[in-house]
Amino acid sequence: MPRKLYIETYGCQMNVADSQLIAGELEALEFELTESPAEADVVLVNTCAIRENAETRVWGRLAQLAEHKRHRPGQTLGVVGCMAQHLRDHIQTKAPYVDLVVGPDAYRRLGDILLTERDAPYVDVAFNRSEVYEGLDPRSDNGLTAFVTVERGCDKFCTFCIVPYVRGRERSVPLDEVLRGTRVLVEQGVREVTLLGQTVNAWRQDDLHFGDLLRAVATIDGLERIRFTSPHPAEFTPAIIDALASTPKVMPAVHLPLQSASDSVLERMNRGHTYAAYQALVADLRAAIPDLCLTTDLLVGFVGETEDDFAQTMAAVDELRFDAAFMFAYSARSGTRAHDWDDDVPQAEKLRRLELLIARQEAISAEVNAARHGAREEVLVEGPAKRGDGWWGRSRGFKNTVFSTDRTPTLGELVWVEVDNSTAHTLLGREVAVVDAALV
C-alpha cells in the first residue's frame, strides 16, 4: 500500500516550488499525497526563516502536528527548508518529537531517508554547491500556472537577510534543464510559468544571460505567459531590459525590491546600489515597457534608520508610484550580520513608520488601479471568484482581476476584460471578448 504524505508549506514561492519538487520525487517512490496530516504516514513541514514570526508559527504548528503521532505510531514528522537549515540543533532540543531535519540542498536524498528504518532522529543539512535538482520535474498545483526554479541560493549577503546562510551560494539551473522542465509543464496544460530565483536575473550560463534565458523559454510552443521573480536591481543590464521589452510572452510585471530609499540605509543593508541607480533603472524599465506594473519590497526601521531616512522612503513611494508593495518592519535575525548591531529603532517607532508607509502605498495602489478604469486587460482565467458569482484571473501586469461574464469560461482561457471598478488590490470588470492570440 502506498505511504501517505502530507506537506505543509510556509514562506516564499521558492518553498512552494520545492514542496512540489519533493512531492514529485516521493510520488515516484509510491508515496501518495494526502490533505490530512491525521492520516499521513509522513508529515513534512517546509519552513521559512526569513522573519521571526514565520519561525514562531512553525514552532506552534509542529507542536500541533506532533499530536497526530500519538494516535498514529510510526508516523514520521519532518522539518525541511530554511528553518531546518537555520535552527538544525535547536529543533532537536525544542521539538524532540521531530524525526528528521533536512535542509534545502538535501531533498534528493529524502526518499532514501524516509525509506530507511531509524531509531534516532535524522539530520541532513549539508550544503551542496552544485545541487540544482536537475532531472526532477517541476509541477503545477492548478494545472494552468507553475513555478520553474532557474537559480538557487544567493551571493548578495544583504546584512538583514538569512537566505545566503540557509540556501547557500548562487547557482544557475542549466538552460536545457529549464527548457526541459518547462516543456513537461506545457505538455500537462500549463500556460504560464514563473521563473524563480532569489536573484533570478543573476542567472548565467557561460556567456548566456537572463535575457537569453527568457528568449529561449519564450520559444516553447503552447506557453502563453512568462513571469519571473525576484530580480535584483544591481543585476539588471540593458540586454536584459531589451529581452523583457522585445519578448511578447514575457509579462510587463517586475517585482523590484527597493527596501529603502536612503543611501546610508542601503549601504548598511549592503544592497549594492544607490537610490539614484534604482530610480534610473525604473526610468529605463518604464521607457522600454510602457505598460509596466512595478511592485517592490520595503523594510522600515532598519538599524540606524533616522526619521530623515524614513522620509526619503516615503518620498520614493510618492515619486515611483509602485503598483503594490510588500512592507515590513525590520526584526533582527540570528545568523545575519545586522543581528550583531544595535537594533536602535524602538519597536513602537518601527510600527508607526510601517503604518504610515502602508497607508500611503495603499492609497497609491488604489489610484494606480483606478487609472485603469475603461482599459482592456488580458486575463488568464484561473477559476471562479472567491466571492460573488464572477470569475478570477491575473492581468498581464499580475493584477488580481475579477470579472463578470454571460458564459462559463474555460479555465486557462485568455479573455479581454474591460475594467470598470477597482480596489487597491483588485481590478473589477466584465468580459468583452476571448483573446485572439494574434492580438497578444
Ligand code: SF4
Ligand atoms: S538579494 Fe539580499 S535580500 Fe535577496 S535573498 Fe539575497 S541576501 Fe536576501
